[in-house]
């Protein structure tokens with residue numbers, strides 16, 4: 177795999193809508209294989225986490241988060257992306273590590289296509305069937321660039337914050353040592369319960385859902 181390098185890093189103070197604040201070291205990259213403008217956010221004492229990991233201690237916590245404009249920015253209740261992002265930033269900041277903000281809108285099909293998929297879901301298809309009906313893959317995400325970013329920041333061993341087994345499998349395939357997979361919380365709403373249930377049954381996401389009535 178081609179090597180990527182950190183292109184720039186700047187500190188950005190974050191404040192979420194619920195008032196939670198933390199500084200983030202926002203990093204950009206040169207040489208990412210997919211040509212996208214992905215970001216890594218170094219959170220908490222990420223430098224100490226890297227030093228400890230290199231000495232054989234606990235690996236830094238890392239969450240690969242796929243972009244979701246509607247959820248991350250506008251607070252859409254159709255998915256769980258906004259609350260997951262908020263949760264991940266705080267958990268990583270507590271322990272030191274990285275949030276990878278990956279420009280993989282709509283599981284890689286893009287924003288307009290995701291909204292087309294939402295329209296199909298409103299006429300009965302589930303989240304995966306809708307992608308297929310559009311002639312797209314159920315999930316087109318590839319994590320090669322994410323692996324490149326982790327190597328570039330020196331995090332080749334990670335504790336991965338995700339419920340998605342594919343993220344761990346792909347990162348391992350690209351040479352990252354995933355020492356542990358940590359589940360994220362489940363952020364359910366009436367509008368996203370079907371979406372979450374489909375993820376759990378269709379792609380073995382580790383999502384614990386209360387039984388539907």
Ligand SMILES: Nc1nc2c(ncn2[C@@H]2O[C@H](COP(=O)(O)OP(=O)(O)OP(=O)(O)O)[C@@H](O)[C@H]2O)c(=O)[nH]1
Pocket residue numbers: 240241242243244245255257260280281282283284285289290293294303307337338339340343360375381
């Ligand atoms: N095509 C499509 N994409 C969706 C839909 N709902 C959410 N997404 C996208 O799915 C992605 C969600 O990504 P993640 O938060 O990384 O979720 P995940 O793959 O389930 O894995 P974890 O959250 O890590 O467990 C984002 O890119 C969203 O834009 C949908 O109905 N159709």
Ligand SMILES: [Zn+2]
Pocket residue numbers: 244246247248255256257258
């Ligand atoms: Zn979302």
